[in-house]
Amino acid sequence: MMRRDRLLLAATLTAIFSADLYFVLLPKLRSVGLGFGDLCPCGSDNFTLPRHGGLATPQLSNWTLYGTASEPADDGGSKLERLFSHPLYNIETPVLGSEERLLQAEQLMEYYRRKVARWERHMHLHSEAAALSNITVTEHGVTFDPEASWLKFHSGISSYALYSRNDPAIPKLLKDMHRMSVISADYTQDEKALKGACDCTQVVKPSGHHLKLALKMQNFGKAMFKPMRQQRDEETPEDFFYFVDLQRHNAEIAAFHLDRILDFRRVPPVAGRLVNVSGEVLLVTQNEDLRAVFFTSPANNTCFFAKCLYVCKTEYAVCGGPDLLEGSLSAYLPSLSMAPRISISNPWTRSYTFSGREEWEVNPFYCDTVKQQYPYNSGNRLLNIIDMSIFDFLTSNMDRHHYEIFTKFGDDGFLLHLDNARGFGKHSQDEMSILAPLSQCCMIKRSTLVRLQLLARPEFRLSDVMRESLKGDSLQPVLTEPHLSALDRRLQKVLRAVQRCVRRLGEEDVITKDFVKSTGTPQINTEMRKDR
Secondary structure (H helix, E strand, O other), X not given: OHHHHHHHHHHHHHHHHHHHHHHHXXXXXXXXXXXXXXHOOOOOOOOOOOOOOOOOOOOHHHHHHHHHOOOOOOOOOOHHHHHHHOHHHOEOXXXXXXXXXXXXXXXXXXXXXXXXXXXXXXXXXHHHHHHHOOOOOOOOOOOOOOOOHXXXXXXXXXXXXXXXXOOOHHHHHHHHHHHOOEEEEEEOHHHHHHXXXXXXXXXXXXXXXXXXXXXXXXXXXXXXXXXXXXXXXXXXXXXXXXXXXXXXXXXXHHHHHHHHHOOOOOOOOEEEEEEEOHHHXXXXXXXXXXXXXXXXXXXXXXXXOOOOHHHOOHHHOEEOOOOEEEEEEEEOOOOOOOOOEEEEEOOOOOOOOOOOOOHHHHOOOHHHHHOOOOOOOOOOHHHHHHHHHHHHHHHOOOOOOEEEEEHHHHHHOOOEOOOOOOOOOOOOXXXXXXXXXXXXXXXXXXXXXXXXXXXXXXXXXXXXXXHHHHOOOOOOOOOOHHHHHHHHHHHHHHHHHHHHHHHHHOHHHHEEOOOOOEOOOOOOOOHHHOOO
C-alpha cells in the first residue's frame, strides 16, 4: 500500500513538474532567447544568416513580452550611446556616386556665392534708400563660410537619407540654429502665396495660414520658426478635429529626435530656441506686412499674429514674455530650383470633412487596390508609406495628407517626414487608424522591424532613449512624462499588429529583407545630446 502511494505521489509530482516545465519555464527560456543572440549576431561582422539573407527574426510569439521583462541592472551608462553603438545602427552604406547624391559640392557653392552677392547688393540699396528717408537701419554682416553647417547638411543628402548616421554637420547645425544671430525674418513662401486672402468657408485651411516665419542666420543658413502655441501639459481638446488642431513647436523637436532614433533620418534637423521677437524678428524684417501685425499687449508683451485674414486678430496672436518666445527652428531643405521635390497625396489621407469617410476607412481590403496602382505596385514606395505610418502612429499625428520626395531619386527615393507639429497632442489616446497601411497591407521592412524590437527591450527602451536624446535641446523638457510613456505603449501595439499579420500570412510574406553588411567597428556620435 505504501509503495502504491509513493508511486502515485511520484507520478503526480512528475506531471506537475512537466506542466511547469512546458507552460512556465519554456516560455521564459524562449523570452530569454530573444536577446542579442536571436536579434542580431553582435559579435559578427556580417548580419547574414541562413534562409533570411539578413537579420534573424525573433520568435514572434514573444515580441510583446519585452516591456514586461525584468529590468537589467542599471550600470549608469548612456542608453542612447549603447543604442547608437549597436550593430543595427552601424549598417554599411554603399559608396555614394553622383547619382546617389542630391547635390554636387560645386553646384552648391556656386548657388551660395550668388545668394550672398544678391543679399549684399540688396542691403546696399536698402541702406541707401533708408538714408535718403532719414531712417536708421540695423546692418548685419553676412559671413561667407564654405564650411557652414547648413551647406554640409545639404551636400550630405543622399538617396538613402537626409544625413548619414555619424554626420558631424548635424550637431553643429543644431547648435547654429540655437545660437547664431538672425539677420532677416520674413513670411514663408506658402504664406506669401496666399497674399493674406483666405477662404474662411474652407474646413481645411491651406498651407500658409499657420503662424510660422522664415529666419535667416548670419552664415546664410535658413530655418522655419514655429512659435509655442500650447503648454507642454495640455492635451488636444476632445472636441477638436485633427484638421483644426494646434501646431506644437515641441512636437517638431521631438519628431526629429524620434526619427533619428528609429534610424529613418527623414526629418530635417530641428532645434528649440528662445527667440527675441522684437530684436530678432521685428527689427530685422524688411517685410512691411510682417511689421504691421506686431503690437504690444496690455501686459506690455510684444505680440504678433498671422497674415491670413480670418486669423488676423489679436486673440490669435502669440506673445513674448515680454520679448522672448519659445519656438522650434527647422532647417530648410535645398532650394526647389536646385533640388526639385514633388508633393503626392497620401493613399491613406483622411476625408478632412466633418462627416465624410475615405475608402480605406470602410474597406479592409483597400490595400489590394493600392498595390495595383503606380507607384505602389513595385519598389519601396509602399514600404516607405508603412514606415511613415508607424512614425506617425508613435507621434499620434493624424494630419499626413501628403508626402514629398526628391524628384532626382525617382520612385524608390525615401519619403520626407515634414510638418510634424500636429503630433504629440494626446498622450492618453492611441489612434489605431493611423496604422491602417501596416494593418491592411501586412508588410514591413526587416530593418524597421528589428529596430522596433530593439527599442522595446528594457536596456534600449524607447522612452528612455528619447528622454536622453531630448535633454540635449535647450527647451527641455520637450515632452512630458505621459507622452514618453505613450511611446512605449504604442510601440507594443505596432509589434502586435505585425505579429497578427505574421500569424495570418506567414513571415515570408510580411517581412521584407533589406539589410546589408554591418561596419566592422561601431561608431558613435553623441554630440547631439550635449548642451547646445
